[in-house]
Amino acid sequence: MPFLPCDITPKAPPIKIQGIKTKVIPLIAKSIQWDGQGCWIEPFLGSAAVALNIAPQRALLADTNEHLIRLYKEIQNGSINGKSVRNYLEKEGKTLIENGESHYYYIRDRFNDHANSFDFLFLSRSCFNGMMRFNKKGRFNVPFCRKPERFRPALVTKITNQVEWAKKIITGKDWKFVSQDWRSTISCAQPNDIIYCDPPYVGRHTDYYNGFTDNESDELAKALNKTKASFALSNWLENKYRRNDYIDRWFSDYPQRTMSHFYHVGPQEHLRNEMIEIVVLSKKAAAIPTEHEELKKPLVKRAELG
Ligand SMILES: C[S@@+](CC[C@H](N)C(=O)[O-])C[C@H]1O[C@@H](n2cnc3c(N)ncnc32)[C@H](O)[C@@H]1O
Structure with missing residues (x-):
C-alpha cells in the first residue's frame, strides 16, 4: 500500500515559527506520491510540523537554526x-x-x-x-x-x-536532526528519497536565520531541477495583489497543486486576506489528483502580470 498520498488531520508541534505549514499539511499529504522506502529529507525543517505529521520511518531533518535542531535532538534523546x-x-x-x-x-x-x-x-x-x-x-x-x-x-x-x-512520533524511527545549510542536505539525497522543501519566502524576513535572497532561491531551483530524488516544494503562489513569478520562472513545467487559505491582519472580517499556497512536485512525486480537486483559478489574470 502506498505511504503517500493520504488524508491527515494535522496536529501542531510544540514550537511556533512564521511560515509554519500546519494548515497546508493536508494538501502536502494528498499531493505527494511516495512509497516510504527511501528517506524523507527536509532541508528547511522549521517547527518540524510537516515531518511530525507525515511521520516517515527514515528522515534527515535539517535547518540552519541550531536552536530548533537542539530542541528536537533533546526530545529524541529524552533529555x-x-x-x-x-x-x-x-x-x-x-x-x-x-x-x-x-x-x-x-x-x-x-x-x-x-x-x-x-x-x-x-x-x-x-x-x-x-x-x-x-x-x-x-x-x-x-x-x-x-x-x-x-x-x-x-x-x-x-x-x-x-x-x-513529538516524542511518541520520533521514537522507534530512524530520524537524524542536523544543523546545516540546505545545500549539504540536498546533496545527500538518493533516487529513492523525497526532498520536501519549504524555504523562507524571498524578501519577506531578513534576519540571522531567515535571509533568503533571489540568488539563493534560484540556486535552490537549479538544485531541485538536478536532483535524482523526488521533490516537493512549498511556496506562496499569489494573493489579490501579486503573483510569485519565481514559480512561473522555474516550475511552470512541473505538476502543481494549490489551496487557498485566509490569514488575518486584524480583527475584522474585511481584513482577512486570501493567499494561494502552492506545492510544486517532481513528476515522480506527483499523486494523481482526485476528480474533486480542481486546480484553483488564478486570482490575478495572466494579462495583468505584465
Ligand atoms: C518557512 S520556514 C520552514 C517552516 C516549516 N516547514 C514549518 O512548517 O514549520 C524556513 C526555515 O528555513 C530555515 N533556513 C533559512 N535559511 C536556511 C539555509 N540557508 N539552510 C537551511 N535552512 C535555512 C529557517 O531557519 C526556517 O526554519
Whole structure:
C-alpha cells in the first residue's frame, strides 16, 4: 500500500515559527506520491510540523537554526520530556505573573547568553505573535506578547502534550536532526528519497536565520531541477495583489497543486486576506489528483502580470 498520498488531520508541534505549514499539511499529504522506502529529507525543517505529521520511518531533518535542531535532538534523546517541560513552564510561568514582562526579558537575556531548549520553548510560546527572529549577531529579539498570565494551566498542558506527541512520533524511527545549510542536505539525497522543501519566502524576513535572497532561491531551483530524488516544494503562489513569478520562472513545467487559505491582519472580517499556497512536485512525486480537486483559478489574470 502506498505511504503517500493520504488524508491527515494535522496536529501542531510544540514550537511556533512564521511560515509554519500546519494548515497546508493536508494538501502536502494528498499531493505527494511516495512509497516510504527511501528517506524523507527536509532541508528547511522549521517547527518540524510537516515531518511530525507525515511521520516517515527514515528522515534527515535539517535547518540552519541550531536552536530548533537542539530542541528536537533533546526530545529524541529524552533529555527533555513532557514532565520536565511542565515543571519548567509552571515555575517560570508563576514568576512571569509575579514579575511581569521583566521576567520575559530576563529569560530572553539568559537564552541569548547560554541557549537552552527550555528557555527557547518559553520564548517561542510567549513572544509577540509566535515569531522566530534573531538579529545579525544571532540573538533572539522578539518582544513580549504582553500577557503576563500567558502560561495558564491549559496552555502548559497543551505544550506538554505537544512535546509528548513529538516524542511518541520520533521514537522507534530512524530520524537524524542536523544543523546545516540546505545545500549539504540536498546533496545527500538518493533516487529513492523525497526532498520536501519549504524555504523562507524571498524578501519577506531578513534576519540571522531567515535571509533568503533571489540568488539563493534560484540556486535552490537549479538544485531541485538536478536532483535524482523526488521533490516537493512549498511556496506562496499569489494573493489579490501579486503573483510569485519565481514559480512561473522555474516550475511552470512541473505538476502543481494549490489551496487557498485566509490569514488575518486584524480583527475584522474585511481584513482577512486570501493567499494561494502552492506545492510544486517532481513528476515522480506527483499523486494523481482526485476528480474533486480542481486546480484553483488564478486570482490575478495572466494579462495583468505584465
Ligand atoms: C518557512 S520556514 C520552514 C517552516 C516549516 N516547514 C514549518 O512548517 O514549520 C524556513 C526555515 O528555513 C530555515 N533556513 C533559512 N535559511 C536556511 C539555509 N540557508 N539552510 C537551511 N535552512 C535555512 C529557517 O531557519 C526556517 O526554519
